[in-house]
Every structure is written in structure tokens, then in C-alpha cells.
Amino acid sequence: MFIAPALLILIVFSIIPIFIAFGISFTNLNLKGLADWSSINFIGLDNYSKLLSDTLFHKSLFNTLFYVVLGVPLVIFFSLGIALLLNYGKNKIFTVFRAVYYMPSITNIIAVAVVWGYLYNTEYGLFNYLLSLLSMDKVPWLEEPTLAKISLVVLAVWKGIGINMIIFLAALQGIPKSYYEAAEMDGANRWHVLFNITIPLLRYATFFVTVTTLIGWLQFFEEPFVMTNGGPLDGTISMALFIYKNGFQNSQFGYAAAGSFVLFLIIITVTLIQFKLRKSDTEY
Template sequence: MGNGFKRLYQDRHPFMFIGPAVLILLVFSIVPIFVAFFISFTDLDLKGLANWSNINYIGLENYKELFTDEVFHKSIYNTLFYAIIGVPLVIVCSLGIALLLNYGSNLLFRFFRGVYYMPSITNIIAVAVIWGYLYNTEYGLFNYILSLLEADKIPWLEEPTIAKLSLIVLAVWKGIGINMIIFLAALQGIPQSYYEAAKIDGANRFQMLFQITIPLLRYATFFVTITTLIGWLQFFEEPFVMTQGGPLNGTISMALFIYQEGFQFSEFGYAAAGSFILFVFIIVVTLVQFKIRKSDTEY
């Protein structure tokens, strides 16, 4: 026993470095998950927060009500709509831009790297204000350009399906930067000897792209796919700022539904139940991604 403690003391430095991060994760992530899970089986509201004696255990009633809630059903549909369209767009656009920027390293290419990365670090409120003007039906830039082409005005944020697509365009534009950096780092890690050998064998650029570059980006593509999909399943900021879930709940996402139920209607137990359904969705989708991933190719 004494030797175990002595060995632990001698190897204490790694634990000292990871300890604060683990503590923060435990206090602000792990513990709240269990608290929210318990709350989801209660009728916690503002009265319950003021006096815990007003909190009642109601079992699975919150979950049963969610499965009959049409607004929640619509939020699931909208979230899947966002993810199915948005995730591939982000991946393709990020990879395409990274491939273009990887061809050079001079000042011009570094400038465009900053240009494409800047939206991802720009405050969402500022972005929403600017895009709100762009999407304005009467005075927006997009409809002004359409008027020059003698085309009809488009209700960018006033018709449910068009509003969802408009938010996807905004989110894709904002989400390209980080994934572009990941792809760029992966591209620059590919040994040039592979391309030199391919050139000697007479391969053209398209053959090198599809036979060398893209296969060697498997790890980066898998990572980007997982993180992007999780992010889009938690799609919140854009509909919250731009449309508040409207029109007619046409842009409400699961995350926005949970926020509204919890912080606008003060139905904390109901919102906690919704958050756990979203949590299960994310876990299932992530596990499926790991399951269907093909075996790695060795080079």
C-alpha cells in the first residue's frame, strides 16, 4: 500500500496538469447531466425553484407529453432538416476551400485563409444583424440584386422552408473557417513523396486527388463529420437570434425548443426531458458514425 502511494506521489505531475480540467468537466458537465436527468422526472418550475417542497416526482409524464407535443415533433424535423443539408455543405465547402488554399503559401493565400476563418470567430449577434439586413424582404441586398434581374422578391425569413434554408446558408458561411483549418493542417501533413511518386507513374491531378489526397484525409474527414454533425444537432444560435423559431415554428430546433420551455415558459422539468432526448439522439448518431466507418487504409 505504501509503495502504491509513493509511486502515485512520484508520478503526480501528469495528474496536476489534468486535474483542473477534469474538475471543471466534472463540476460543469458531468454533475449537471445527472441533475438534469433527475429533474426530467419532476414538474420543476419557478415555484419549485423558490421552494423545493413544491417539486413533485411525476415519473415519465414529461417524456409522454413530449411524444405528443406537435411543436417538439416539428423541432425534431427541423433539426434533421438542418443537419441533413448543412453538414454535407460544410464538409464539402471546407474541404474545397482548403484544397484551393493549400496550393500556395504566399501573402495572398495567407490573406484568404484569414478571410475564410474570420466568420467563425465573429460574434453571432453582429453576424445576425448584418445578415438580417441582407435578408430583409423590402430593403435587403439579396432582394435588391434580384430586382436588378427583374426577379420576384423572396421572403427569406418569412416562409418556413425558405427561412430554414436561409439559416443554413448563414450557418454554413459561419462554420467553414474552423473545419477549413483542420483540413489544411491534414493536407500539409501529407508527405510530398506520395505525389512525386504518382507524377513519375503518370498520374494527373484528379487521380492524385482521389487516389492520394482524399484517402489520406480520412481521419480529418471523420473528425470534422462527427464534430460538425454534433454541432448541427444542437443548432441554436442562428434560429434564436434571427427568427426566434418562427415563422409558425418553422425554424425551431430541438435546442431552441428546450431553451424556450426552460427559460421562457419556466417548465424546467419538461425542458430537461427534451434535453435528454436530444442527448440520446447525439449519442446514437455518434455511435452510428463510428459503426459505419470503414476500416482504415494503410499507406
């Protein structure tokens, strides 16, 4: 009885739409079909087969893989590193730094994009100005495909550190002090404590952060949408942005639904693999 409202909301706004979208992925639904349902035809696996031969979809898949491989380890590394530094600090100033590092994660992406757009601007951006002080040439941060992807990863890492840092901080403060006291009595240095006590006891937090971060980066959307709109030359388009463009700009709802379920299967597969590896590690 108590969980019924939440369950009802979940069914109406999540589960039912998923099944409807799955059915739409087997049709040629477009903007015309919304006005006249009789024009909607069942086309079987045509949308999925079209995805396999779509070079833009292949490029979006590669770009998403690029974002994940580069961005996820960086977010985890910097989040854990900052959490460790803030946890060891006893001064009140470290409380201020917690808020400073957390603020980007709750800042509106539009405001962030405006600021970083000025930073990345080729002609009068801060980054190129600093390079000019070193007598270096201007860098086209958002005008070359590979460099644009790296620039978006830097922005996303900066924005994504805060939440994961808080999770790591909470886990660090939950480690019993007796472990550190015993290590100090045994003459262990800080590196021994870090790699033999702290990091192993953070395995549950690390697993949670890894899973949630990986899922988030597989759905990488806001940064390329706001900063580059998938350009230049579709060099920054992600799978989520590919789905958005086909669904809401080209009005090819059936094709976009098929793409979304391919992304859904990728996320489910990667997540299950992580849980399987985690289970094997626990059993070991």
C-alpha cells in the same frame, strides 16, 4: 495529481449537473419549485410521454433533421474545397484568404445576425436588390418556413466553414510530398491524385470534421434564436431552441430537461454509429 484540477472542474461543472438534470426530467420542476422545493413532485415518465405527443417537439425534431441533412454535407464540401484551393496556392495572397475565410467562425453571432438581417430584408436587403436588377420578384427569405430554414442553413454554413477549413489545411500539409512525386512520375493527373491520394489520406480529418460538425448541427441554436426566434409559424424552431424556450421562457424546467436528454440520446446514438462505421471501414 496533474489532471486533478481539470478532472475536478469536469465533475463539478459537467458530470454532476448532467445527473441533476436527469433527475429533474422526472419532476414537474418549474419557477414555483425553485422558490418552494416542497411543490416539486416526482412524475415519472410523464415529461417524456408528453414529448411524444407534442406537435411542436415533432416539428423541432423535423427542423433539426432538415438542418443536419442539408447543412453538414455543405459545410464539409465547402471546407474541403476551400482548403484544397488554399493549399495549392503558393502566393502570399492565399495567406490573406485563409484569414478571410476563418474570420466568420470567430465573429460574434449577434454582429453576424445584424448584417445578414439586412441582407435578407425583404424590402431593402442586398439579396433582393440584386434580384431586382435581374427583374425578379422579391423573395421573403425569412418569412416563409421552408425558405427561412434554407436561409438559416446558408448563414450557418458561411459561418462554420472557417474552423473546418483550418483542420483540413493542417491535414493536407501533413501529407508527405513523396506520394505526389511518385504519382507525378507515374503520369497521374490532378483528378487521379485528388481521388486516389489526397482524399483517402484525409480520412481521419474528414471523420473528425464530420463527427464534430454533426454534433454541432444537432445542437443548432444561435441562428434560429437570433434571426427568427423559431418563426415564422415555428417553421425554424430547432430542438435546442425548443428546449431553451420551455426552460427559460416558459419556466418548465422538468419538461425542458426531458427534451434535453432526448437530444442527448440522439447525439450519442448518431456519434456511436459514426464510430462503428469508421471502425468497420478501418478493419476492412
